[in-house]
Amino acid sequence: MHIHEIFSRHKTTFSFEFMPPKSDSEAEALTQTVQKLEALKPTFVSVTYGAGGSTRQRTHDLVVRLKHETTCDPVPHLTCVCHSAAEIEAILTRYAQQGISNLMALGGDIPRSRPGYDRSEDAYRYGSELVKAIVEFNQRGIHPHPLGFGIGVAGYPDGHPATPNKLKEMDYLKAKVDEGAHYIVTQLFFDNRSFYDFRDRCELAGIHVPIIAGIMPVLSEQSMISMANMALGVRYPAGFIKAIRRCGGDEPFERRVGIQWATEQCRDLLDNHVAGIHFYTFNRSKATSEIYANLGVKDSLGLTEPTLTR
Numbered sequence: 001m002h003i004h005e006i007f008s009r010h011k012t013t014f015s016f017e018f019m020p021p022k023s024d025s026e027a028e029a030l031t032q033t034v035q036k037l038e039a040l041k042p043t044f045v046s047v048t049y050g051a052g053g054s055t056r057q058r059t060h061d062l063v064v065r066l067k068h069e070t071t072c073d074p075v076p077h078l079t080c081v082c083h084s085a086a087e088i089e090a091i092l093t094r095y096a097q098q099g100i101s102n103l104m105a106l107g108g109d110i111p112r113s114r115p116g117y118d119r120s121e122d123a124y125r126y127g128s129e130l131v132k133a134i135v136e137f138n139q140r141g142i143h144p145h146p147l148g149f150g151i152g153v154a155g156y157p158d159g160h161p162a163t164p165n166k167l168k169e170m171d172y173l174k175a176k177v178d179e180g181a182h183y184i185v186t187q188l189f190f191d192n193r194s195f196y197d198f199r200d201r202c203e204l205a206g207i208h209v210p211i212i213a214g215i216m217p218v219l220s221e222q223s224m225i226s227m228a229n230m231a232l233g234v235r236y237p238a239g240f241i242k243a244i245r246r247c248g249g250d251e252p253f254e255r256r257v258g259i260q261w262a263t264e265q266c267r268d269l270l271d272n273h274v275a276g277i278h279f280y281t282f283n284r285s286k287a288t289s290e291i292y293a294n295l296g297v298k299d300s301l302g303l304t305e306p307t308l309t310r
């Protein structure tokens with residue numbers, strides 16, 4: 001379903017992010033995860049796009065499988081890095097033929113396997129240029145939907161490390177929306193004040209598309225450390241660090257604290273009219289399912305609102 005239709009039908013979207021599996025055993029585990037999370041009726045699911053050759057084909061394969069073998073509405077991610085215009089065109093054509101409705105258009109990072117890669121070889125440097133290319137593709141009427149692909153882009157409540165100038169960063173985000181992006185999904189964040197401030201800064205910058213909040217349950221001190229390394233710029237509030245440290249290295253306790261923190265983030269976001277919540281699942285279902293249960297979310301069509309009787 002085109003993202004415009006999704007937002008017109010859903011007060012709040014609930015979506016999950018998957019990564020393409022790298023082996024048969026990972027594929028089996030992901031199948032089970034998808035089965036469990038499908039039962040929560042997500043509004044859509046997204047599939048990340050890897051930096052290197054073979055993982056890119058795996059994104060396509062997983063997207064097609066989700067589209068045709070499950071009830072999930074898959075949104076593939078696509079990055080500019082290491083791609084010619086002809087390759088991007090071929091990918092868009094394939095997704096259009098498969099009836100894929102929406103895409104996440106991303107700049108991407110130079111893969112670790114290709115140090116020193118010269119980005120001047122890429123057809124598109126920034127996310128905004130990829131958005132423009134997708135809009136041009138849409139205008140050519142190849143996609144079966146009259147509006148073509150719905151287009152999502154990334155936003156960073158705690159900032160993106162490549163742009164320390166925070167005013168310029170908002171200009172660059174606005175450029176993506178001005179080129180035709182329909183919605184924003186944020187990088188994960190752990191302090192809702194960052195998100196609300198980001199939302200206000202978008203408003204001031206004249207960015208009026210829906211902003212979906214990226215939530216990742218951090219389930220141990222170790223994963224807190226590795227995530228800080230992966231999602232550069234992300235800030236952990238002192239209260240969260242203190243809560244994790246109080247567990248004294250006891251992993252089941254750390255897990256409980258992480259689930260509690262993410263639940264409270266989501267509850268507060270819902271109370272503050274967030275357009276959607278996007279769960280970074282890391283291909284696991286348990287934490288997301290627990291948060292759903294804590295929140296009383298029945299499915300993505302709405303929240304359970306039981307009538308209280310005396």
Ligand SMILES: Cc1cc2nc3c(=O)[nH]c(=O)nc-3n(C[C@H](O)[C@H](O)[C@H](O)COP(=O)(O)OP(=O)(O)OC[C@H]3O[C@@H](n4cnc5c(N)ncnc54)[C@H](O)[C@@H]3O)c2cc1C
Pocket residue numbers: 047048049050051077078079104105106107108109125126127128153154155160161162163168169172176185186187188214
């Ligand atoms: C929701 C989400 C999903 C993601 N999924 C993936 C994925 O599947 N695969 C993957 O490889 N990566 C993924 N990423 C990571 C992302 O690719 C990196 O963070 C990347 O460094 C930036 O991507 P972008 O789309 O934000 O790029 P851009 O919007 O191009 O921005 C990149 C940097 O360049 C700056 N910039 C933008 N325009 C200009 C300009 N005109 N002049 C100068 N500077 C400019 C921006 O401020 C920013 O610092 C994801 C990130 C998010 C938040």
